Amino acid sequence: MAQARQGHTAAAAATIAPVVKFERELAAKNHGDAWAPTELAGALFAQALADREHRASLLAEAAALMNGLAPQLRPLHDVRMWRSFISEAQRKG
Numbered sequence: 001m002a003q004a005r006q007g008h009t010a011a012a013a014a015t016i017a018p019v020v021k022f023e024r025e026l027a028a029k030n031h032g033d034a035w036a037p038t039e040l041a042g043a044l045f046a047q048a049l050a051d052r053e054h055r056a057s058l059l060a061e062a063a064a065l066m067n068g069l070a071p072q073l074r075p076l077h078d079v080r081m082w083r084s085f086i087s088e089a090q091r092k093g
Contacts, residue, residue, distance in 0.1 A: 004049035012050035019043045034070050038079060041065040045086055056093070062086045 003012035023040040030036040041062040048058035066083050073079050 001046045001049055004046070009050045009052075013047070016043060016046045016050055020047050034073055037065040037069060038073070038082060041086065042082055045082065045089065048089060056090075059086055059090045063090065 001012075003009075003015060020040075020043045023036075023043045026033075027036050027040045044058045044062040044065070048055045048062070051058065063083075063086050066079065066086060069079060
């Protein structure tokens with residue numbers, strides 16, 4: 001996220017791509033880890049900062065993951081923080 005915010009989008013994209021791949025693979029095999037969608041959503045948010053072309057779809061996917069979290073997780077600080085980051089980025093376009 002820091003690389004993207006500093007304007008180093010190519011470096012940011014190269015840094016986050018393997019993380020997103022890893023998190024997607026974990027999510028595909030997930031059988032009960034309630035935090036896995038949050039981890040993937042965070043990675044997608046970081047990727048959205050580096051990939052302007054796919055920003056809207058990445059943010060929409062991240063938001064959908066956060067919206068699908070178990071009700072027990074929604075009031076937690078980290079979840080609220082990620083939801084805020086994602087929704088703010090969606091508003092800014």
